[in-house]
Amino acid sequence: MAQEKQLWETLSTRQILDTPYLKIRSEQVALPDGTILENYYIIENRGWVGIVPITEDGRFIINKQYKHGIGHEVLEFPAGGIDPDEDEPIHAAHRELMEETGYSVDADKMEPLSQMIANPTGAMTRIWWYIARDVRKTGQQKIDPSEVIENILVTPAELIALLQNGEFAVQGQIAAAYQALAYLGYLKIEL
Secondary structure, three states: OOOOOOOOEEEEEEEEEEOOOOEEEEEEEEOOOOOEEEEEEEEEOOOEEEEEEEEOOOOEEEEEEEEOOOOEEEEEOOEEEOOOOOOOHHHHHHHHHHHHHOEEOOHHHEEEEEEEEEOOOOEOEEEEEEEEEEEEEOOOOOOOOOOOEEEEEEOHHHHHHHHHOOOOOOHHHHHHHHHHHHHOOOOOOOO
């Protein structure tokens, strides 16, 4: 019988930062070998959602958006945090799709694609990805004051080219793009 791996033991916890958008705690932890780490920092949040939207004519909607953390624009799918009043990630997905693109989708056309974990070393962030088929323009963007988002429509072949040439380069977004392309039959994976 395989021996179960020992987990770290949390000895104490203190909140370092507590804002509506960012929470950070510091833990004193004991490692399985007895080593004590005095300050192990963990980012806390409700998680976020990402949507791979596809129009009725089969084009993907991607956002060109400035990200101040890296100081330049990136290409990515619509995504955002889950608000405290949203009891299910799919509600956040419908809201984020409309806010960032002005597009909406019937409830039965938004399907779960995958769940991911972002940075399990220093954060407790889960990401719920959805694929939204047959989205249609039904309103206007309602973006946050800190956001500047240009929506771009691309074919599956153009999305693959953006992935391959490194222009679509945000880590979890890449995984979602390949998952969606495979799910829709644009990529053939041989085992």
